[in-house]
Every structure is written in C-alpha cells, then in structure tokens.
Amino acid sequence: MAYVRWSHYFLPTWKEEPAEADLASHRLMLRAGLIRPLATGIYTYLPCGWRALRRVEAIVREEMDAIGGAELHMPVVHPAELWARTGRLSDFGPSLVRFQDRAGREMVLGPTHEEVVTDLARREIQSWRQLPLMLYQIQTKFRDEPRSRGGLIRAREFTMKDGYSFHEDAPDLDRYYPEVYRAYERIFRRCGLSPVPVEADPGLMGGSGSHEFMLAHDQGEDTFVRCAGCGYAANREGAVAVKEPDPDEALLPREEVATPSCTTIEAVAAFLGIPTRKTAKAVFYRAGKALVFVVIRGDLEVNEAKLARVLGTAELSPATEEDIVAAGAVPGYASPIGISGDEVVVVVDDSIPPARNLVAGANKEGFHLRNVNFPRDFQTQLVADVALARDGDPCPRCGGTLHIQHGIELGHIFKLGTKYSQSLGATFLDRDGQARPLVMGCYGIGIGRLLAAVIESHHDEEGIVWPTAVAPFHVLVAVLNPKDGNQVALATSVAAHLAEAGWDVLLDDRERSPGEKFHDAKLVGIPVLAVIGPRSLRTGEVDLERRHNGVRSPAPASPDSIQRAVQDLLRTE
Known part of the structure; x- marks a missing residue:
C-alpha cells in the first residue's frame, strides 16, 4: 500500500468561513476540501471526501452482507408507467423529476427504487423456494427538494443504500425485520454514532411497521418525542400522546354568543374568558376534490401526517377562503354544525368526544356557539387521533412526560407488506401452488447524510475529528x-x-x-x-x-x- x-493530491482547504453554510458539517466539509457545490443541493465529492464516503459504504456493505444481503445496481432512470401503476407518479409531487426520452416515453429520475425492484422480482421470483431474499444497492438518487440545506444533510442529488426483502408472508417479514434493525444499530455504532430508534410514519412509502434512526441535534429538521421514563420514542409525525380530559360535567343547552372581531381561537378564548382547551377549533384542508373539515380541541394542533393517513391520501393542502365559503362555512367562525355535502369530509379528533360544553363557530360572522357537544350537536364517522404531540404531554405507555427533540434522520426501515407487489403484479407460487403477492420490507440509509452526521458529532472549533473507521x-x-x-x-x-x-x-x-x-x-x-x-x-x-x-x-x-x-x-x- x-x-x-x-x-x-487534490485537497484544497479554505481558511475563510463559507457564508452559505449553517451546519457545522456543511461548513467543515467545504473548508476541509471534502465537497464542492455545483448547484443548489448538488455536490462534487473531492478525493478526500470520496475516500471517507467509501469508508462508510464499506461498513454498510459488510453489515448488509452479514444478514444475507446480495448487492445489485439498478438504473437511476425509470419508466414513469411503473410509478403510475403504484400511484406515486402523482403522489410524489414536484420533487419527482419527470422527462420524456427521444421516443416520447415518459421517464422519471429515481428518488427511490421500490417500483424498479418490485418489477425485477415480478420477473424473476416464481416460487416460495426462492424466498426469503434480500437485495440492496448503493446508488445515486435525485429528489428536487424545495428546501435543500445543510450540505449533504438535505441534498437534491444524494447517495443512498436501499435494501428490499421479499417474503412468503407477514410472519417471515416480522422475523427478518429485527435482523435489519440490529444491523443498522451496528452500522451507526461503527461510524461512531448513537442515534435514537423511533417509531415512524411510513408516509409515501406505505406499509405498516416503520422505524427511523434519529441523531439528536438542535439544528435537525426532523422532530421526535421521547419519554425518559420508559424509552418510548416516535417521530412527531406519528407520535401518540395522552390527551388529559377535563372533569366530566353535565351537557348544557347550546346558545349563540356575540364574538365581534374574534376570528382566532386565542381571540375567542380571551373575549369569553375561557381556556383555549374549552374551544373546538375548525381547520380546513383540500384533499383532491374534497374539502376536509377537521374539528380539534382548541389547544391542540393538527398533525397533517396523521390526517393524511386517516383519509388515505397523500394529496393534502391548506384550503383557501374560497373553498371554505363554497362549502357553506364562514372563515373565522366556521362550525361543524349544519355542514353537509358529498364533497365535505368532517374529521373529529379524539380529543373532542370526551370534552364537554365547548365553544365553536356559529357559521355566522361575529358569533360563536357555547356548549357545543359531540355527538349531540354534530356527527361524523371519522373520529381519530389527528393531533400533534406536544412537549410535556403524558406518555401513552407509562404516563411519564414526553419531550420534543430535534434530530437528523440517518436511516428508515419499513414493513411494506404487499403495497407494491399487488400494484405491480409481483406474485409467487406458495407451498400449496397458489399465486400470492410477495410480502416486502424496505430499508434505507442516506450514505452522504450519514457521513455529514459523523462530522456533526465529531468536530471541535478547529475542524473535523474523524473516528478511525471512517477517516479518509x-x-x-x-x-x-x-x-x-x-x-x-x-x-x-x-x-x-x-x-x-x-x-x-x-x-x-x-x-x-x-x-x-x-x-x-x-x-x-x-x-x-x-x-x-x-x-x-x-x-x-x-x-x-x-x-x-x-x-x-x-x-x-x-x-x-x-x-x-x-x-x-x-x-x-
């Protein structure tokens, strides 16, 4: 050697602090000659940075191979037709880069490879005797992120390890999933990191069980809740918290009350001299053609990820005043009472049923209603937890106190189930000779992000302090x-x-x-x-x-x- x-050697260092870098890893990777920007969120790895990245890749490969993974390499350009069949061609939105090839066929730049690997499995897996199977790759991906920041922490073009396992049934996936979980723990430990495994929302990936590995960091874009008492941890998008009810009280007659110029929950509560938790807040969204009317206790906020999951949609955006008026509601004074129509979906947070005698809008400008109660005064079939967990809320497992932390997501693992195999017709013959959809798992690690996270955790005022395992x-x-x-x-x-x-x-x-x-x-x-x-x-x-x-x-x-x-x-x- x-x-x-x-x-x-090409290792140009900078004495000056780069003005565009707000995270330590971004600043130090530029100054230490590891990366250089080409465009927003797109970077060239210089030789020293590339060496460090390959160290991380080697650790990931060793641990994936140790649990039976077989490495392959899939194309970065995908036929859009595959994405259309799973519904993600529209669900992914503008972050999915689409173009036409010279023959006029619609194509996409792959931000992830579930469709491609499932199509491969559809063609190659015929029998239960070929299962279980784990395939993985380390590949370039592209997402046209609207808020690229932090250097490699949130880049548009990035290197990712994505793995996919195929199983006969859910119990076999359940057996294998912990093996990947433990492999991820070893990967991060070997890189000198101690992330927190948190329960996560599958989001656009779909499926059931899901965990993220979150590195606690004050400037991290993700947030998660954690209970110091029992260890419960969950991404805030899917976190559950106990909603302590008020003392029970008799239902009082509903009455109209004037609330001039009170168009917010805070203004209404202050005007009437009540706490915000004694109000019912109206929050409106647009989901496709439907207007979604969420009713939630006034001291809580809507968790849009939970709401999207309840509605079974990825198309969720704030409604406009015109949308609200068209549904027969009055902005600032909207009420679930009397709202109806095929294109209005009323979702009631589970904080509302146990609450008593709330103040809600009257659908009349300048007026609210006292003593509104569910289901006496309005009804819906959609009652669910759609609230955002808060710092200080009681833990759902032990009753302790939840605390909100910021973090950087290093890896995400999913139990996909049959979401993609059913959409793309990836079946196999089971032990009885019957055709069944493949049961899948999905496992991702952002390699460049992991490298940046190592620097976030291992640096001082003078520069990077590399752990030996990933040092260039x-x-x-x-x-x-x-x-x-x-x-x-x-x-x-x-x-x-x-x-x-x-x-x-x-x-x-x-x-x-x-x-x-x-x-x-x-x-x-x-x-x-x-x-x-x-x-x-x-x-x-x-x-x-x-x-x-x-x-x-x-x-x-x-x-x-x-x-x-x-x-x-x-x-x-």
Whole structure:
C-alpha cells in the first residue's frame, strides 16, 4: 500500500468561513476540501471526501452482507408507467423529476427504487423456494427538494443504500425485520454514532411497521418525542400522546354568543374568558376534490401526517377562503354544525368526544356557539387521533412526560407488506401452488447524510475529528521543512513503513509554514498526526498526536516502534 503526497493530491482547504453554510458539517466539509457545490443541493465529492464516503459504504456493505444481503445496481432512470401503476407518479409531487426520452416515453429520475425492484422480482421470483431474499444497492438518487440545506444533510442529488426483502408472508417479514434493525444499530455504532430508534410514519412509502434512526441535534429538521421514563420514542409525525380530559360535567343547552372581531381561537378564548382547551377549533384542508373539515380541541394542533393517513391520501393542502365559503362555512367562525355535502369530509379528533360544553363557530360572522357537544350537536364517522404531540404531554405507555427533540434522520426501515407487489403484479407460487403477492420490507440509509452526521458529532472549533473507521486517512505525516533533505527522507521513510503496515497515510510535503500545516491538520482531522522536524533529526524520535484528545506520544523513528505507537493511539477511541 502506497502513501499519498499532499503536494500531488487534490485537497484544497479554505481558511475563510463559507457564508452559505449553517451546519457545522456543511461548513467543515467545504473548508476541509471534502465537497464542492455545483448547484443548489448538488455536490462534487473531492478525493478526500470520496475516500471517507467509501469508508462508510464499506461498513454498510459488510453489515448488509452479514444478514444475507446480495448487492445489485439498478438504473437511476425509470419508466414513469411503473410509478403510475403504484400511484406515486402523482403522489410524489414536484420533487419527482419527470422527462420524456427521444421516443416520447415518459421517464422519471429515481428518488427511490421500490417500483424498479418490485418489477425485477415480478420477473424473476416464481416460487416460495426462492424466498426469503434480500437485495440492496448503493446508488445515486435525485429528489428536487424545495428546501435543500445543510450540505449533504438535505441534498437534491444524494447517495443512498436501499435494501428490499421479499417474503412468503407477514410472519417471515416480522422475523427478518429485527435482523435489519440490529444491523443498522451496528452500522451507526461503527461510524461512531448513537442515534435514537423511533417509531415512524411510513408516509409515501406505505406499509405498516416503520422505524427511523434519529441523531439528536438542535439544528435537525426532523422532530421526535421521547419519554425518559420508559424509552418510548416516535417521530412527531406519528407520535401518540395522552390527551388529559377535563372533569366530566353535565351537557348544557347550546346558545349563540356575540364574538365581534374574534376570528382566532386565542381571540375567542380571551373575549369569553375561557381556556383555549374549552374551544373546538375548525381547520380546513383540500384533499383532491374534497374539502376536509377537521374539528380539534382548541389547544391542540393538527398533525397533517396523521390526517393524511386517516383519509388515505397523500394529496393534502391548506384550503383557501374560497373553498371554505363554497362549502357553506364562514372563515373565522366556521362550525361543524349544519355542514353537509358529498364533497365535505368532517374529521373529529379524539380529543373532542370526551370534552364537554365547548365553544365553536356559529357559521355566522361575529358569533360563536357555547356548549357545543359531540355527538349531540354534530356527527361524523371519522373520529381519530389527528393531533400533534406536544412537549410535556403524558406518555401513552407509562404516563411519564414526553419531550420534543430535534434530530437528523440517518436511516428508515419499513414493513411494506404487499403495497407494491399487488400494484405491480409481483406474485409467487406458495407451498400449496397458489399465486400470492410477495410480502416486502424496505430499508434505507442516506450514505452522504450519514457521513455529514459523523462530522456533526465529531468536530471541535478547529475542524473535523474523524473516528478511525471512517477517516479518509489514518495517519498524517507532516514534514515541517520540505526543503531539508534529511527531514524529507525521514518523513518519507516513516510514511512508507506505516503504509506497508496497512495504514492509509497522507504525507504533507507541501512548501507551507509549520503554522499552516498544523492548522490544516486540525481542520482535515486525520486521527493521528506524526510530525517530522528538527527535533526529530536531533533526538531520533517522531512526535505523534492523537486528534480526538490531543494526547502526544513521541516514538523512536524505527518502523516497528512507530507502528506500535500509532496502533496504540488508534485504540484510544
């Protein structure tokens, strides 16, 4: 194994702080010469960044192979017809890039590969004897994200490991799913990370069971709830919380009350001198052609992911005032009482049935109704939990306190079931010779995002602090005066011996000042720094320093001594 000379390597570093970077990983990946932007959310990996990415890929491959995965490589361009058959051609919205090839066929750039792998399974799997089967790939994907930010944390073009398992039935998927779960835990641990596994909403992927692996981070875009008492954790999109009811009371007669200029829950509650939890809030959405009227307790907010799941749709958007008026409701004073029509769907949050004598709109400008009660005053068949869990809510499992945390999603695993196999006709002959749809699981890890998350968790004010397992190089040998032939000879000998011993070595032989070299060494963050200078020539020793804790260990310049010293330092993680 040969060492790499920095003077001949493409590793451009920046002293300046990039103005466009708001996350530490984005800032440091730019400054340390790991990535460069081409367009919004689209990056070139420079050689050092590519080496680190390949380290992460190697860990992922090892763990996926260990649970029976077989790697393949699927196209990034897909026929749109496959996506139309599963319904996701429209559900994915504008983040799905669509185009026509020269023959006029509609195509898409793959943001994910469920359709493609299911079509492959449809063609190749005929019998239960071929099951279970796990296929995975590490492939480039593209989603035209509207809010690309944070460098590789939320990019439009990204590298992803996606795996797909195929089973005879749900029990076999249930048996295999924990194996993937544990493999993910090992992957993240080997990368130096400790994410929180949280129960998750499957979203557009569909299916039943789902878990995300969330790295707690104050600037993370995702939010999850966590109970310190019992360990319950869930993505906020699917989190359940206990809604403590008010004391029971007798139902009072409904009455109209004037509420001039009170068009918000807060204004109504303040005007009438009641808490917001004693009101029924009206929230309107458009789902396809239908207007959705959500009735929820006034102190709660609607969880749109839960609502979409209840309605069985991905097409959910806020309704306009025109939509509300067309349905016979009055914006700011809307009431579920008297609302009807084939294109109006009333959804009642489960906080409403146990509540008593609420204040709701009167569908009359300037007026509300006191003592509105469900189901006495209005009815619907759709009663469900569509509320967003809040910080401080009681835990649904132990009654403890839920806390909201921000996080970065590192991986997501799903029990897809037969959603895709039924849509695409992927069947097999079971043990009785009957054709049945394949039962599927899906397992994703964002490789570039994982690399960025490593840096988010392992850096200091001076730069990156690489864990050894994912570091682009293990040892940085810095020669302080590259014009001194004796220093260069010793540094070259040290680098060569360490490389022969199996370490990846970067030799900093640039004609830069010692201060610049030490600055760049901290910035790039190679685990062990070996310094060759005048002292080395005088004492016959090499100064070694461990990046993550600053521990220094001079070692004799002999090959065996340096190899042992480096090995000892790398064990200190």
